[in-house]
Amino acid sequence: MKVEFDEPKCVAAGQCAMVAPDVFDQRDEDGVAILLDATPPEDQHEAVREAAAVCPAAAIRLTDQ
Structure with a gap:
C-alpha cells in the first residue's frame, strides 16, 4: 500500500491522526x-483505510504498490 496525502486539501480535522x-x-x-x-506495514493497512474513509476533505488517497 502507498499513501498519498494532499496537504492543501487538509482541513485539520485530525481524524487520520486519531x-x-x-x-x-x-x-x-x-x-x-x-x-x-507513505508505505506503512501491513499491520497498519486497516487503520490507514479507515483514516482515508473518515477524512472529511478526502485528502488521503491509497494505491496498491
Missing part, C-alpha cells in the same frame, strides 16, 4: 496533518 497515529500526525501550529509513513 485513527492511524503511526502513519499520520498533526502540526502543532495549525493542526494540518503530516504523513509519517
Whole structure:
C-alpha cells in the first residue's frame, strides 16, 4: 500500500491522526496533518483505510504498490 496525502486539501480535522497515529500526525501550529509513513506495514493497512474513509476533505488517497 502507498499513501498519498494532499496537504492543501487538509482541513485539520485530525481524524487520520486519531485513527492511524503511526502513519499520520498533526502540526502543532495549525493542526494540518503530516504523513509519517507513505508505505506503512501491513499491520497498519486497516487503520490507514479507515483514516482515508473518515477524512472529511478526502485528502488521503491509497494505491496498491
